[in-house]
Amino acid sequence: MKEVGRFKLYSMDEALDEYFGKKGTERRDAHEARVAEAVHAYHVGEAIKKARLMQNLTQEELGARVGVKKAQISKLEKGYSITIPTMTRVFKALGVPTASLDLGHAIGKVALW
DSSP states (O other): OEEETTEEEOOHHHHHHHHHOSTTSHHHHHHHHHHHHHHHHHHHHHHHHHHHHHTTOOHHHHHHHHTSOHHHHHHHHTTOSOOHHHHHHHHHHTTOOOOEEEOOTTTOEEEOO
């Protein structure tokens, strides 16, 4: 904590320690896992949006290809409600021929489609 005049300024780590506990505690680890999941979903959503824009498609047009409404495409692009089956349908509709999931050195890659 750093004092600036009448104010106390806390670093992000200090705030996280205070609210979720120190690193390595169950509550903090659960929080960090949720944040990591959200960041990954955001990146998948950005990839969907980038592929859609490269093809000059609107969200409504992509939704028609996938069989969902524009609102669902918007949610996917924001990183909400992304599941592997949904990703498969969207990327296939975008003409992405193959995709794999890299599970690390010990397990390797798994083909998604």
